[in-house]
Amino acid sequence: MSRRKLLRFEENKFRENIVEPGKPFFDAAKGRWHEAFFRNPNLITLELACGRGEYTTGLAAVYPDRNFIGVDIKGDRLWRGSTAALEAGLANAAFLRTPIDFLERHFAEGEVGEIWIVHPDPRPRKSDDKRRLTHPRYLEMYKKLLRPGGLVHLKTDSPLLFEYTMEVLQQTPVTDLQYTTDLYHSDLLPLHHGIRTHYERIFTGKGFTVNYLQFRFA
């Protein structure tokens, strides 16, 4: 591991906006984010597979009266999001280092108001479909965590993941589904708040369009 990564991991240990294994709140967070972490009752939005957390910090700046938590397993990427939040003075942005599979260890039913899934790994191999973040097993978990009517957003540069997700949604009771296979030439463009992530820049630079959808569980 590079020295830079090790230094970032060391800094993360002392960052108040990073919740990670080894910190007391990591195992005590479930059901307590409003009261014990943000100290307000404001809606919590999760950014899953957040990488550098561009949605967490970007939306936190747009909506100061809401709370945002970026979730990823990579500590050096979370360090970047954490640094951006600290530099911008965003007390309503936080980062949780955990596999998404374990979200129910950290959030109670109905504790989350909204979910963004932003350019997740597409997992193109059929044998990997259970690892796609829009597989039914993940959707079941998101439904439990979300308060009724909570929005789920997906942005992806992968046509395969987008088509797969649309197929899954045909088998899932959802409402208010809106989608586009070319966000930048769509009426839905304002819904992404003009935020572009690291991976979005890479893939749009290679000529990929951005697929976007949003829905609520019925």
Ligand SMILES: C[S@@+](CC[C@H](N)C(=O)[O-])C[C@H]1O[C@@H](n2cnc3c(N)ncnc32)[C@H](O)[C@@H]1O
């Ligand atoms: C393709 S990158 C996208 C990062 C960022 N959203 C962006 O658009 O630039 C996928 C991210 O998902 C994270 N990731 C993949 N599987 C995960 C899992 N099961 N739990 C948590 N994070 C995961 C990776 O660490 C990586 O940062």
